[in-house]
Amino acid sequence: MKQHLSIIIIGASGDLATKKIFPALFALYCRKLLPEPFSCCGFARTAMDVDTFREMLKRHLTCRYVPDEEECPALMDKFLARCFYVTGQYDLHEDYKRLADILDKNEKDGLSVTRIFYYSIPPFLFIPVSHSLKQAGLTTDIADKRLNRAVIEKPFGRNRASSDRLTRELATVFSEAQTYRIDHYLGKEVIQNLMALRFANLVLEPLWNRVNIAHVQITWMEDIGVEGRAGYFDAYGIIRDVMQNHLLQMLALTAMSEPLSLNPEYVRDEKVKVLRSVAPVTLNDIVVGQYTGAEYKGEKRRGYLEEDGVPPDSITPTYAAAALKIRNRRWDGIPFLIRAGKGLNDRKTEIRVVFRDVPANIFGAVSTPPDANELVIRVQPDAGISLSLMNKKPGLPMSLHKTDLNLSYADVFPEEIPDAYESLILDVINGDKSLFIRADELAAAWDVFTPVLSELESCTIRPQEYPFGSEGPRSAVALAALYNTHWR
Numbered sequence: 001m002k003q004h005l006s007i008i009i010i011g012a013s014g015d016l017a018t019k020k021i022f023p024a025l026f027a028l029y030c031r032k033l034l035p036e037p038f039s040c041c042g043f044a045r046t047a048m049d050v051d052t053f054r055e056m057l058k059r060h061l062t063c064r065y066v067p068d069e070e071e072c073p074a075l076m077d078k079f080l081a082r083c084f085y086v087t088g089q090y091d092l093h094e095d096y097k098r099l100a101d102i103l104d105k106n107e108k109d110g111l112s113v114t115r116i117f118y119y120s121i122p123p124f125l126f127i128p129v130s131h132s133l134k135q136a137g138l139t140t141d142i143a144d145k146r147l148n149r150a151v152i153e154k155p156f157g158r159n160r161a162s163s164d165r166l167t168r169e170l171a172t173v174f175s176e177a178q179t180y181r182i183d184h185y186l187g188k189e190v191i192q193n194l195m196a197l198r199f200a201n202l203v204l205e206p207l208w209n210r211v212n213i214a215h216v217q218i219t220w221m222e223d224i225g226v227e228g229r230a231g232y233f234d235a236y237g238i239i240r241d242v243m244q245n246h247l248l249q250m251l252a253l254t255a256m257s258e259p260l261s262l263n264p265e266y267v268r269d270e271k272v273k274v275l276r277s278v279a280p281v282t283l284n285d286i287v288v289g290q291y292t293g294a295e296y297k298g299e300k301r302r303g304y305l306e307e308d309g310v311p312p313d314s315i316t317p318t319y320a321a322a323a324l325k326i327r328n329r330r331w332d333g334i335p336f337l338i339r340a341g342k343g344l345n346d347r348k349t350e351i352r353v354v355f356r357d358v359p360a361n362i363f364g365a366v367s368t369p370p371d372a373n374e375l376v377i378r379v380q381p382d383a384g385i386s387l388s389l390m391n392k393k394p395g396l397p398m399s400l401h402k403t404d405l406n407l408s409y410a411d412v413f414p415e416e417i418p419d420a421y422e423s424l425i426l427d428v429i430n431g432d433k434s435l436f437i438r439a440d441e442l443a444a445a446w447d448v449f450t451p452v453l454s455e456l457e458s459c460t461i462r463p464q465e466y467p468f469g470s471e472g473p474r475s476a477v478a479l480a481a482l483y484n485t486h487w488r
């Protein structure tokens with residue numbers, strides 16, 4: 001049945017809206033993946049008329065999916081003609097009435113409509129915005145006429161209690177079925193491929209357990225500092241910003257068991273099950289660090305405490321490494337070593353599965369012992385998958401050599417890879433919730449880190465310093481050594 005789609009972006013003047021959400025919508029439009037008819041409406045406090053708003057959006061649109069470059073300007077204009085803007089205060093329901101008027105005007109008479117409210121605002125505004133939307137009568141579903149969905153960006157709370165409070169408050173406005181909690185890492189192609197890699201191949205599953213795997217490393221590192229986000233970052237820190245969400249989601253997809261089917265509820269059931277099996281992190285399992293000023297790549301880089309907007313006595317960690325233990329039959333005794341940091345010497349996100357050593361080494365007399373096999377899932381940069389294998393080095397003596405089977409996405413899939421937001425927004429439009437965080441999943445993820453966050457903060461534990469552009473604090477090396485390994 002033909003329907004109208006209205007996408008309402010609250011906080012439309014911000015970075016996320018202008019640099020990610022609208023460009024993703026335009027990319028979907030270029031690929032004819034947006035249902036017709038559709039319209040978008042931005043809402044924010046910044047006073048601007050619709051032409052200024054469209055000009056601002058235009059600066060960030062690209063025609064990646066348009067083969068004929070000459071078509072691009074006309075397509076942009078057609079898309080922008082469907083974009084509107086309302087200036088208003090987030091907590092004034094009267095201002096949302098003006099939004100409602102524009103929506104009603106755009107939505108064609110006689111068609112049922114799906115409205116998607118995308119919260120692209122700082123989290124302290126989630127509740128006031130929800131209540132104002134409700135007061136303005138915008139959140140009520142009308143059978144066969146109007147369906148509403150809300151998209152919420154992380155961070156979802158600061159700990160288990162505040163996250164539960166947020167969930168409860170939002171549930172008074174949007175039901176769980178209407179709520180889409182986004183973790184944009186789940187929209188990344190390589191992360192989505194984890195399900196295919198693990199469950200569409202026969203060879204991995206028999207090995208995917210404590211018998212064959214020695215440990216798993218999940219790494220997220222950046223060689224930049226907080227880059228203008230100091231205010232937000234200092235209030236949250238790396239554990240809340242990256243570990244509790246992106247890294248735990250990667251861990252869940254790596255460690256979960258096969259779902260009954262791709263039904264979103266079955267997928268999320270398995271993720272919840274594995275997250276609930278993760279033992280809460282203790283102070284013995286974690287190392288926290290903070291970068292200090294240093295020269296990196298020929299440039300003097302500021303330390304975290306010298307960044308604009310960071311209090312000089314801040315103990316917010318910019319680095320954390322932790323050993324997570326999953327208490328279930330598949331993984332008992334196998335550490336999942338996860339680390340995330342800013343101001344490091346590399347930029348990469350990857351999952352590295354390190355297999356056990358080959359038993360009864362028969363090569364000892366003629367060669368160095370074989371290295372353990374490693375399967376590396378590279379999320380960024382250079383998305384891909386590699387598997388290290390031992391081979392005989394060509395030549396007369398028997399000598400072992402480690403080589404990689406390497407699948408680089410850029411080589412194998414030359415077509416344009418969709419941005420995570422394109423994939424996730426399309427799922428919201430289609431009502432597919434597999435890649436969104438369910439309330440019980442969010443609670444289970446907070447349970448892993450809430451106790452240690454509380455201890456770190458109540459005991460004012462000072463992070464260990466590490467120079468900008470280094471590998472991170474020294475104690476992280478010691479943490480890995482406790483598990484007889486080193487960070488790769």
Ligand SMILES: NC(=O)c1ccc[n+]([C@@H]2O[C@H](COP(=O)([O-])OP(=O)(O)OC[C@H]3O[C@@H](n4cnc5c(N)ncnc54)[C@H](OP(=O)(O)O)[C@@H]3O)[C@@H](O)[C@H]2O)c1
Pocket residue numbers: 011012013014015016017020044045046119120121122123153154155184
């Ligand atoms: N940027 C990203 O890539 C990214 C990634 C993951 C998650 N997120 C999350 O997505 C949300 C939006 O991100 P963003 O980077 O676009 O944020 P942002 O630029 O800081 O904020 C978005 C808009 O909210 C309004 N706003 C900001 N601070 C406010 C304040 N103190 N009081 C009232 N209004 C305020 C501003 O609009 P007006 O002044 O015009 O009202 C701003 O344009 C945040 O929750 C963020 O944590 C962002």
